[in-house]
Amino acid sequence: MLPTATMRKFLNDPGEAVRDSLVGLAAAHPGVLRYDTANGIVVRADGPVPGKVGVISGGGSGCEPLHTGFVGHGMLDAAAPGQVFSSPVPDQILAATHAADAGAGVLHVVKNFPGEVMNFEMAAELAAIDGAAVETVVVNDDVAVLDTPGTAGRRGLGATVLVEKLAGAAAERGQALDVVAGVARRVVHRARSFGVGLSSCTPPVAGRPIFTLPDGEIELGIGISGEPGRRRVPMRSARELAALIVSEVLTDLAPTPGAPVLAMLSGMGGTPSSELHLLYGEVDRCLRDAGVEPVRRIVGNFITSLEQSGAALTVLELDDELISLWDAPVHTAALRWGM
């Protein structure tokens, strides 16, 4: 089946878009990762690393480089990619768990989406039967969603990238499973995110945009699956949007006054670097005005929704250990420093 006439994407068969893209990812990064086509997972090229705690994640495709682009030294040992915006199945997650298991146990990093939580839960039950030691950390940093009983709870957004980097670094240092899981939980506890969408996006199989925005309107409080956000409002300046985003995040995070923070501004996939940096300039100023200092900053496309325009800010309150883990060497398709 060829792409529909209304959709202009680099595709062969839309139904094989995920697989075909992973073939290309592996071709582009042969020393970093492998694509295990039989199990539908991406694994670290030199893994499993003897004695090291395994760190795995997974989720719907379409949010790249999350998670497959973060497989490699100092981050993930394996990633289980689902169909576009759809959780991987337990078989994939179980295979990723076994691929990452060097005998020291495996950490499951799970974004708080109902499908992902349930599929990881079923996989963890199966892994336990196989005798694998699995700890699960659920990431739920999205302040746009009410975290009240009787809801699915807050979504996992940009903090997922930070958990994968920081827990991955702790595992690379040879820390035990409970310590690695503790780092992950600390990051979840101290990180918050808020996203703004300027357009929708088109999943290859659906062939048409998920929603349509009237001229002059934007979505506040978006997630990472191209779904509408919490509110639709008139477009406004980057300065006003930055103030709103920073206020949403800091009000909920309530950081220690004067605290060092890591600020990650991730594009949603379709916003140019120039716009992202323009927005980051405003965000940086707002953060300093609010009394927190962004001592580590990262701006780019890290957790996305296909070609959606927009951006999401994640703020993590740091301590010396987290700074050290952030600065530790990493070599993945999407993040690389120190080696």
Place this chain on the structure above:
Amino acid sequence: MTDTSTTIDGRALRTWLHEFGLRVAENSDHLTALDSEIGDADHGSNMHRGMAAVVAAIDADAGTEPGPLLKLVGRTLVSTVGGAAGPLYGTLFLRMAAAAGDAGPLDAAGFAKALRAGLEGVAARGRTEIGDKTMVDALAPAVDALEARLASGAPLDTALAAAAAAAAAGRDDTAGRVARKGRASYLGERSIGHQDPGSASATLLVEAAVAALGTGADGQA
């Protein structure tokens, strides 16, 4: 008083699953469109892929007992659907399999009992209650209606027809509700006015049972 004349064996269940697969295929775009409004636009394509795999698996399987067949269906759905629907529909059939056991063909009450067990599995896996705007809103009234009609002496076809009507009513009611589970819950009040896609596919499942199990005893349809 209950309908003991009808038996539901592996062949009847295969007819039901084929019928459900056909309805999912026909409604795949509709289910995805519903999911585009309040979810992530994958319910139709995920269920279509999963039911195609189920139909292939049960056609390749020679077994005649309901329990093992339902287990095969559940395992196939868990392995192929993904999203939230994979674990939920997978759990539905795995719990039905456990309830059906190795006892051979089911009578009407046995089928209702298995469906009740499946519903309870779905609610537990999804931590879902009725009124949360999920597939449970269609399945729960359907199972209630099925049990009530069978208990009052109605034959299986009448009871299934009542179950399908109850499922459709539950499905239609979801449009007026605020989602409290699933991705639609992220929209809060904005989820009102949109039918839940899981309740729509669950209604297809019950309607397929009317077509496949309601008339032809022993699955001779």
